[in-house]
Amino acid sequence: MRATLLSLALLFPSVAVAAPAVDAARELHCGKLFDARSGRLLGPHTVQVRDGRIQGVSAGIPAIPAGTALDLRGHTCLPGWTDLHVHMGSQSSPQSYSEGFRLDPVDFAFRSVGYAEKTLLAGFTSVRDLGGEVAPHLRDAIAQGLVKGPRIFAAGKSIATTGGHADPTNGWNHMLSELAGAPGPTEGVVNSVDDARQAVRQRYKDGSDVIKITATGGVLSYARSGDAPQFTVDEVKAVVDTARDYGYRVAAHAHGTEGMKRAVMAGVTSIEHGTQMTDEVMRLMKQHGTWYVPTIYAGRFVADKARIDGYFPEVVRPKAARIGAQIQDTFARAYKAGVKIGFGTDMGVGPHGDNAREFVYMVEAGMPAAAALQSATIRAAEVLGVDDQGVIEAGKRADIVAVPGDPLADIGVVMDVAFVMKDGVVYKAPRAGDADAAGSP
Incomplete structure (x- = not known):
């Protein structure tokens, strides 16, 4: 495969493409x-x-x-507006799990073009894509004017541990696993401090803009636990320190309390979802200046879909029902406690283009409308570490x-x-x- 790609690159060198024309x-x-x-x-x-x-x-x-x-x-x-947590290469459906085996990366890339335009027309001029190999390429196509969409800050492949939320082989049978081999740092799966450093460097090589780790189990991964810690403190710290060398910020997917504590103490920029956030975790986040990106929309979406027979695999369904329903209440407590909050939806779990509904859920949970709008503008720019927007x-x-x-x-x-x-x-x-x-x- 590598030889084929190299041959194509030599036969068809890249051609510079102009960015969209701008009115004088x-x-x-x-x-x-x-x-x-x-x-x-x-x-x-x-x-x-x-x-x-x-x-x-x-x-x-x-x-x-x-x-x-x-x-x-x-x-x-x-x-x-900026949505700090999206996945532009996918969108939830009852077929999502089987499509990973039936479709090629190019299929997901073509789908992402429509998702990108819907997101832009919904008012989101920037997004942070936290996991997906399509995103860096979509980012470049948008910047070149080939595709209409938001400005993308792309994580590329999320970094996980073996069996963790972003292990790409979760749910595979023995034969498939043997054929593919055990994924390692190149594929974003780590099991040591050295692996963690290598995985960040691979993301740098791949052209990522931000680093994403899955510090705990997840709702939609094909695994039993949705909240168990999945990195040691030293492993997270290795990710954060190496990311800092390359000018990266680190976003940590985390539902469980212990995984959040480890991620915050290791110096991540943001906690994503934060479902089981305790008062202790909130104090730690305020102490370390850690941002919270709640993704209420995704929580409500998966809790609703968990009621539908066959929408999720049975191993996923109880996690979706239990964890998803908690996020809005956690957000309300975190806001009252003074935790710094940035806007994020986890869109791709729900339908792209519906991102602004998160504002409605934030206000419904007790955040003033002005603060909700700030979370997607000036506060989101602070999370990204940019000063030219918001x-x-x-x-x-x-x-x-x-x-x-x-x-x-x-x-x-x-x-x-x-x-x-x-x-x-x-x-x-x-x-x-x-x-x-x-x-x-």
Whole structure:
């Protein structure tokens, strides 16, 4: 296989592809503007965009609009949203487990193209993809203008232990396991400190942007435990220290308490899901500055599907029913305790494009709408470690979305995104027939 790929690479050298064309200059006339730094909703504002960046932001709307103005006076403009936990190469269905044996990677890649566009049109101009070999390639295709989608920060293959949540051979029979051989650090499966270092270096070689570990069992993996710790503290620390050498941040999937404690003490950037988070874990997270990405949507989705005969394998079904139902309550406690929270859905578990429903669930659990919106804008940028997005300010990326009405008064309007701009390109606009709605410059 390697020889074949090398031959193809020599026969067909890579060709540079231009990124999407960007309008030289545009003006957005916003009826209201969400200030992500303060969490306040401001009155009418004009946002000037040039060459993919925000050139200026000023109060008021000119009486005589410029010829390049976009009329959003009936809408609230917000920074483009970021979903910190997605899986762009897949989407849950009763066939998900068998498809891994029947479909080729190219099949999942083609599916991801549609998922990416749905995500962007739902208002999410950036995502952090936490596990999937398709994501780095999809990221590059979007950056080159071949595919419409959000900016992707890709983990590539998640790092697991043998039999752990991201062991790709879980559920395989003896014959298949013998044919494939035992997966190792190259495949993201580790069993020692040295393996952990090698796995991170392999992700660097593969072009990942972030490192993902599965610190405990998981809900949807073909294994009994959904919460047992699966790394030693030393193994997690080896991942974190090696990741730091390469400028990476580390996200830790974790449902069980002990696995969370080990991950936090070892220095991970974020805990994902956090289902059985205790007061002790919350204190540790606050002490270490660890972020929490709750993924309420995924919890509710799997708990609902667990009621349907045949949707999940029987080994998965009790985990989905027990663990999924807890996440929203855990989120409510963590928010009240003052744990830092970033927005994430685990989309790919649920249907792509429905990401904004997480806002509704967050508010339902007691978080103010302003804080929920901040979690997907300025706070998400902090989790990613970037300073050029998440706010509508001069010099930042021109990532802007707009919704009708007032999202602080009615968070439900986030489900009706009318306008999407990413890097100065308009992909969706409220006026039917507008050329910009198709992403044309």
